[in-house]
Amino acid sequence: MLRLTPSALSSTLSNQLLRESAHLRSLFFETLLPIYTSRVLDKNLQREDSGTISVGSLLSLFLTSYTWKPTYIVEVGTYIGNSISSIAFGASLHNRKLDIITCDNQPCNQNPLKGIELPEGSKAEVFLGSSTDMFKKLIKSNQPIDMLHLDGRLLKHGNDTELLSQLISDTTLIALDDCEGCEKGHVNLSLLKRAINTHAFISPFPKDVFQKWNLETHSLTGFLIPKSSASFSWQ
Numbered sequence: 001m002l003r004l005t006p007s008a009l010s011s012t013l014s015n016q017l018l019r020e021s022a023h024l025r026s027l028f029f030e031t032l033l034p035i036y037t038s039r040v041l042d043k044n045l046q047r048e049d050s051g052t053i054s055v056g057s058l059l060s061l062f063l064t065s066y067t068w069k070p071t072y073i074v075e076v077g078t079y080i081g082n083s084i085s086s087i088a089f090g091a092s093l094h095n096r097k098l099d100i101i102t103c104d105n106q107p108c109n110q111n112p113l114k115g116i117e118l119p120e121g122s123k124a125e126v127f128l129g130s131s132t133d134m135f136k137k138l139i140k141s142n143q144p145i146d147m148l149h150l151d152g153r154l155l156k157h158g159n160d161t162e163l164l165s166q167l168i169s170d171t172t173l174i175a176l177d178d179c180e181g182c183e184k185g186h187v188n189l190s191l192l193k194r195a196i197n198t199h200a201f202i203s204p205f206p207k208d209v210f211q212k213w214n215l216e217t218h219s220l221t222g223f224l225i226p227k228s229s230a231s232f233s234w235q
């Protein structure tokens with residue numbers, strides 16, 4: 001019987017995204033990558049106990065966000081804002097009003113979307129506080145999230161998984177950073193797996209995909225995609 005493993009799905013999805021997004025290449029290199037690089041080079045913007053996403057993750061988030069077309073975007077772990085810029089930039093290219101919220105206990109960038117032009121009427125908020133407090137606030141609006149990026153630790157004592165299960169629907173795309181070994185991505189994944197059974201895990205995209213755009217980089221961003229979004233095709 002056909003077995004679709006996380007790494008087989010990763011290879012299939014990443015190659016498909018790259019094939020279908022060739023027209024985005026110059027936007028990535030001319031708009032997003034310079035924003036990323038200037039932040040990484042600005043030592044005043046960073047803390048010693050944390051780090052930003054890799055270039056491979058930047059590209060993975062950009063391509064998936066562009067393809068998924070989320071309008072309601074939620075993130076845990078703003079830090080210097082590279083991941084939320086990437087997701088926002090991909091989504092903004094469809095010119096639909098965006099609603100973005102990213103939380104951090106200790107953000108290092110007051111304006112994480114600087115340099116990204118959001119469609120008219122869009123809202124963007126940096127929530128200063130924990131994932132638990134942000135999820136509690138979001139539950140009140142009773143709106144399922146289109147795309148969620150977890151680059152912080154889900155808090156067991158805050159009951160984050162239970163709160164999240166009220167915010168995720170069977171169409172939410174979930175991205176998880178640090179999906180290697182025992183790092184936080186896999187810890188978050190194992191917590192989420194217990195709460196949702198509508199999604200399939202996709203490993204971080206392989207290095208050879210980034211080489212197709214002449215990038216020597218890697219990604220630690222895994223995805224949970226709704227099983228209902230996959231289809232069999234004749235070609």
Ligand SMILES: C[S@@+](CC[C@H](N)C(=O)[O-])C[C@H]1O[C@@H](n2cnc3c(N)ncnc32)[C@H](O)[C@@H]1O
Pocket residue numbers: 050051052053076077078079080081082083084103104105106107129130131132151152153154155
């Ligand atoms: C690896 S950094 C995020 C990098 C960021 N995504 C970027 O692209 O620059 C992780 C950040 O998440 C924050 N964080 C971790 N767990 C959190 C939680 N449960 N609630 C709020 N913030 C959290 C930390 O303070 C840290 O600044």
